[in-house]
Amino acid sequence: MLARISVALALAALLGPLTAAAQTPAEAARALVNRYHQDPANIDRAREALERALATDSQPDTMVMLSYVYFLVGDVRAQSTDDKLAAYDKGREIGKRAVELAPKNPEAHVWYGINTGRWGQTKGIMRSLFLLPTVREEIDATLALDPKNLRALALQGNVFFEVPRIAGGDREKAEAAFRKALEIDPHFTNARLDLARVLIASGRTADARRELQHILDEKSPQNVADWTVKDAPRARQLLESLKGK
Known part of the structure; x- marks a missing residue:
């Protein structure tokens, strides 16, 4: 048994550097x-x-x-x-x-x-x-190749939310894009944060609070770094801004 363990440890020591070196x-x-x-x-x-x-x-x-x-x-x-x-x-x-x-x-x-x-x-x-045409073309191209691409759905939602209605802005479509991303991965806090922004803009404050609290309570964020540095702090700020509303 000890001999087998020694061999395994030796192989791990040898393969570790090789694995690291093989990284692109x-x-x-x-x-x-x-x-x-x-x-x-x-x-x-x-x-x-x-x-x-x-x-x-x-x-x-x-x-x-x-x-x-x-x-x-x-x-x-x-x-x-x-x-x-x-x-x-x-x-x-x-x-x-x-x-x-x-x-x-x-x-x-x-x-x-x-x-x-x-x-x-x-x-x-x-x-x-x-x-705008370039951004839309890239969203369409991404989703044609990968219909479940979370970043593309989030970008699509932001385009619908940010641009003026005369240029194609549509809050309902923005909400639908963010919710679709969350159906695919409920731990994608970037989309949940943007969904909360749409809800706030639509006057649905209670719904927005629930989404923001969900972000703060998230135990397994899809991207830990983004959640720590961007999404959770922004969720706290938005929750604070909703006090008394």
């Missing part, structure tokens, strides 16, 4: 950003590693991950509006390249669309309506 740049970066709530600098480390990898080998998966990481740079690391715009712009540029190289990759489409939409949201919705 995209996989290594994802492992970093999955823990950005523990150390936000993980986002910077992931970005730097992916950019080094792309300098020698333009793999679509690396581009897709870098597009996602630039979204996180804009959302989490950037301190000024200009820095946010620069990060989202870089994310959409890389996302577009990924789409051109891998048009059947739903993640390429969704991160191109998300960065484009976030750039427009940050710049100002009315000043960015010219981007």
